Amino acid sequence: MSENLVEARGLTKKFDDFVAVDAIDFDIKKGEAFGFLGPNGAGKTSTMKMITTVSPITDGKMTVFGLDPNTQGRAIRSRLGVVPQEDNLDLELTVAENLFIYGRYHDMKKSEINPRIDDLLDFAQLSERRDSRVEPLSGGMKRRLTIARALINDPDLIILDEPTTGLDPQARHLLWDRLYRLKRDGATLIITTHYMDEAEQLCDRLVVMDEGRIVAEGSPRQLIDEYAPREVIELRFQEGEKDGAALKLEGIANRSEILADRILLYTDDADTTQERLHNRGIHPEQVLVRRSTLEDVFLKLTGRRLID
Amino acid sequence: MTTLARSLRFAESEVIAYRRTWRGTVITSFVNPVLFLAAMGAGLGSLVDDGAGELGISYLAFVATGLLAASAMQNGAGDGSFPVMAGILWRKNFHGTITTPIGPAEIIYGRLIWGLARLTFVLVVFAVIAVAFGAIDLGPALLAIPPAVLTGLAFTTCITAWTLTQEDGRSLSTLFRFLIVPLFLFSGTFFPISQLPDYIEPIAYATPLFHGVELVRKITLPGADGSIVTGIPLWAHLVYLVAMLLIGLYLSIRLLDRRIRP
Amino acid sequence: MSVEAPSRLTPIGRVTPFRAQRIWEKNFIAYRRLWKVVFSGFFEPVFYLFAVGIGVGALVGDVPGPGGALVPYAAFVAPAMMAASAMNGAVIETTFNIFFKLKFQKVYEGVLTTPMQPSDIAIGEIGWALLRGVLYSTAFVVVMFAMGMTRSWLAFLAIPAATLVGFAFGAVGMAATTYMRSWQDFDLVTLVTMPLFLFSGTFYPLDVYPPFIQNVAKISPLYHGTELLRGFTLGIVDWSMLGHTGFLLVMGLVGAAVANRRLDGMLRK
Numbered sequence: 001m002s003e004n005l006v007e008a009r010g011l012t013k014k015f016d017d018f019v020a021v022d023a024i025d026f027d028i029k030k031g032e033a034f035g036f037l038g039p040n041g042a043g044k045t046s047t048m049k050m051i052t053t054v055s056p057i058t059d060g061k062m063t064v065f066g067l068d069p070n071t072q073g074r075a076i077r078s079r080l081g082v083v084p085q086e087d088n089l090d091l092e093l094t095v096a097e098n099l100f101i102y103g104r105y106h107d108m109k110k111s112e113i114n115p116r117i118d119d120l121l122d123f124a125q126l127s128e129r130r131d132s133r134v135e136p137l138s139g140g141m142k143r144r145l146t147i148a149r150a151l152i153n154d155p156d157l158i159i160l161d162e163p164t165t166g167l168d169p170q171a172r173h174l175l176w177d178r179l180y181r182l183k184r185d186g187a188t189l190i191i192t193t194h195y196m197d198e199a200e201q202l203c204d205r206l207v208v209m210d211e212g213r214i215v216a217e218g219s220p221r222q223l224i225d226e227y228a229p230r231e232v233i234e235l236r237f238q239e240g241e242k243d244g245a246a247l248k249l250e251g252i253a254n255r256s257e258i259l260a261d262r263i264l265l266y267t268d269d270a271d272t273t274q275e276r277l278h279n280r281g282i283h284p285e286q287v288l289v290r291r292s293t294l295e296d297v298f299l300k301l302t303g304r305r306l307i308d
Numbered sequence: 309m310t311t312l313a314r315s316l317r318f319a320e321s322e323v324i325a326y327r328r329t330w331r332g333t334v335i336t337s338f339v340n341p342v343l344f345l346a347a348m349g350a351g352l353g354s355l356v357d358d359g360a361g362e363l364g365i366s367y368l369a370f371v372a373t374g375l376l377a378a379s380a381m382q383n384g385a386g387d388g389s390f391p392v393m394a395g396i397l398w399r400k401n402f403h404g405t406i407t408t409p410i411g412p413a414e415i416i417y418g419r420l421i422w423g424l425a426r427l428t429f430v431l432v433v434f435a436v437i438a439v440a441f442g443a444i445d446l447g448p449a450l451l452a453i454p455p456a457v458l459t460g461l462a463f464t465t466c467i468t469a470w471t472l473t474q475e476d477g478r479s480l481s482t483l484f485r486f487l488i489v490p491l492f493l494f495s496g497t498f499f500p501i502s503q504l505p506d507y508i509e510p511i512a513y514a515t516p517l518f519h520g521v522e523l524v525r526k527i528t529l530p531g532a533d534g535s536i537v538t539g540i541p542l543w544a545h546l547v548y549l550v551a552m553l554l555i556g557l558y559l560s561i562r563l564l565d566r567r568i569r570p
Numbered sequence: 571m572s573v574e575a576p577s578r579l580t581p582i583g584r585v586t587p588f589r590a591q592r593i594w595e596k597n598f599i600a601y602r603r604l605w606k607v608v609f610s611g612f613f614e615p616v617f618y619l620f621a622v623g624i625g626v627g628a629l630v631g632d633v634p635g636p637g638g639a640l641v642p643y644a645a646f647v648a649p650a651m652m653a654a655s656a657m658n659g660a661v662i663e664t665t666f667n668i669f670f671k672l673k674f675q676k677v678y679e680g681v682l683t684t685p686m687q688p689s690d691i692a693i694g695e696i697g698w699a700l701l702r703g704v705l706y707s708t709a710f711v712v713v714m715f716a717m718g719m720t721r722s723w724l725a726f727l728a729i730p731a732a733t734l735v736g737f738a739f740g741a742v743g744m745a746a747t748t749y750m751r752s753w754q755d756f757d758l759v760t761l762v763t764m765p766l767f768l769f770s771g772t773f774y775p776l777d778v779y780p781p782f783i784q785n786v787a788k789i790s791p792l793y794h795g796t797e798l799l800r801g802f803t804l805g806i807v808d809w810s811m812l813g814h815t816g817f818l819l820v821m822g823l824v825g826a827a828v829a830n831r832r833l834d835g836m837l838r839k
Contacts, residue, residue: 015839054682054838074685082683088676092600101596105684107589153684332757340764347768352626354778355643359630367629478607485610493621503628 140171318418384460465556593694722805
């Protein structure tokens with residue numbers, strides 16, 4: 001039997017007339033890494049804020065740990081670890097003090113907190129910066145500290161809102177490594193992201209959100225299989241030749257997508273498609289054949305680029 | 309472009325930024341003097357003029373002249389501290405500026421030119437208000453503006469130099485708390501220095517605001533006697549303040565160069 | 571089906587209803603390093619006391635205190651300095667400092683993802699401002715005794731009275747902060763506190779004004795604070811002080827209610 005830590009039915013969030021989250025349903029099971037994928041403004045953060053009980057639900061029903069967010073917010077929050085989109089570390093405190101005070105906010109005893117700080121600093125690879133102020137830390141370090149802070153109360157559910165936005169590739173990989181460890185140790189994670197590779201790497205199951213609605217649901221592999229043909233051919237043209245080529249694409253592949261800088265052809269058989277290109281006299285400057293990714297799924301589902 | 313032209317370009321950038329923040333300055337430069345003159349000059353003055361002390365002039369005139377120099381100090385010190393810290397640390401606009409033909413020295417000159425313009429405006433407003441209160445006459449009041457501006461700018465350059473040696477903004481409030489406020493209170497602004505204990509008097513004579521206050525009073529209050537002003541000649545006050553301005557200027561340029569072009 | 575997962579550290583039973591003191595703990599940790607700033611805050615009112623009380627006092631001589639008896643100017647002005655500094659301290663803490671944390675550091679957004687709630691923050695921060703105020707007031711009263719500006723033991727009642735002044739202004743300051751959009755709006759704070767400082771019977775008895783202006787000045791909360799403190803430090807107590815106390819108490823409670831409601835709306839959107 002799988003346990004659902006979060007259950008939402010018809011969950012809705014409105015700001016005046018603007019509908020940020022439009023009657024969505026989802027369940028999050030214990031022990032899984034669940035992703036919310038979508039462009040900025042899709043309603044991911046609003047959904048996170050409702051789960052963390054800092055934003056009142058406008059309509060619909062949701063339970064977190066079987067509790068009601070409207071009346072049992074405190075009890076719910078005492079079992080959550082939250083990593084917000086923007087780091088909001090306390091700049092007046094040191095690295096260790098930032099962890100300490102969050103332990104106190106969770107009503108932990110000093111004797112419980114102190115050994116935990118050592119473990120978490122170790123986990124976040126910040127032991128050497130223990131007594132450093134927060135301000136001079138790098139972006140990756142601040143992010144890891146924020147994650148360590150979210151773990152101080154040994155939460156049952158960890159919520160990460162765009163955990164790697166704005167980090168350099170090295171810092172991202174280090175952070176992913178830390179999140180893998182949490183997964184391996186059985187933690188339940190909710191991750192929002194607009195990075196495809198991040199969702200593919202980290203999430204067992206995900207939903208794609210667009211304009212407040214869930215437009216698809218499944219594992220990364222399922223979504224790719226369901227919504228995108230196996231292969232993608234990316235064509236780049238010399239200045240001015242793209243539009244001409246675009247007129248000759250009818251029936252050449254399962255589907256085509258004309259972007260500002262290139263044309264994408266979705267196909268189950270790249271060789272045949274390339275042959276057809278040649279036969280029709282289309283001569284791109286550059287051709288790239290690759291496997292389809294979540295990004296292609298997204299493009300198909302929402303008809304626009306993901307990273308805006 | 310000449311150095312002057314480049315300095316003026318930098319001053320221009322300050323004017324553009326100021327268009328968004330002028331409201332706060334209007335409050336401090338216009339409303340505060342009106343309130344202070346009404347409360348201290350007119351209100352407290354009615355007690356002082358009936359009171360035990362012997363000033364020989366109205367307390368309103370005494371306070372108005374003191375405040376003219378003290379406002380110059382406060383505005384000048386303000387100009388030399390927070391905007392400079394913003395330039396190197398918060399807004400970091402100085403860092404951006406030196407990637408253009410404008411260099412550190414011209415940033416300092418530019419700020420000084422802008423400070424000169426703003427200070428002159430603020431002090432003319434103050435003087436006109438003081439005249440409207442009947443504290444002083446218009447002619448001498450306007451004559452006192454240049455030395456008051458000099459006082460303010462001397463503070464601007466010296467405090468700019470000091471700010472450039474500071475790591476963060478916290479020390480700026482300490483500066484105001486332990487230097488500007490005590491100077492404001494104890495440099496003869498609200499009461500003659502002769503009221504201070506004898507051993508503190510020489511310290512008061514050494515402070516820059518004292519020289520600014522003396523200059524303003526000697527120019528605007530021809531009837532003032534030994535209980536209000538000292539016998540120190542005008543040129544001595546001027547030499548003190550000009551020297552302070554130049555030393556501050558020299559140090560600011562050197563320190564800014566070192567700070568943003570390490 | 572949904573199952574309640576057992577929590578290892580914070581079972582619901584341990585979620586205490588009131589935890590504003592956690593904010594004090596946080597501030598205490600932060601201020602351990604900033605003790606110099608706290609310490610230096612004590613000097614400004616003392617500087618004013620020396621300059622106005624002693625320097626200007628020599629020019630003024632004696633003035634009529636509450637009830638009309640003549641008192642030395644320094645003894646007259648000292649409690650007013652104390653009240654004004656209680657006002658300023660509370661206002662700066664609950665406006666500039668809170669605004670910075672609210673809008674720029676977004677510290678509270680993080681705090682609210684823990685069992686803390688907006689009311690804990692409002693009560694905690696106003697309470698902290700008061701705690702600091704008590705420190706300054708106590709030091710100030712000691713200075714007044716040392717300098718002979720008060721002889722009455724009632725002067726120690728000025729400490730809770732100054733705390734009440736801090737509460738009234740801190741609560742209203744916090745409420746005002748929730749309406750602030752940018753730093754530009756803080757000019758308005760100065761625009762309010764400066765006239766209060768100058769025209770609340772701080773430097774001279776209100777009767778130097780014409781009757782109409784006297785009545786306007788009596789609306790000033792700082793006037794009520796000043797009168798209350800002056801009564802205690804001069805050892806002249808009468809029934810009017812109950813009125814002053816009531817005025818400040820109502821102001822503080824209304825401010826705190828507004829601050830709490832607004833903060834909740836701002837932080838829990």
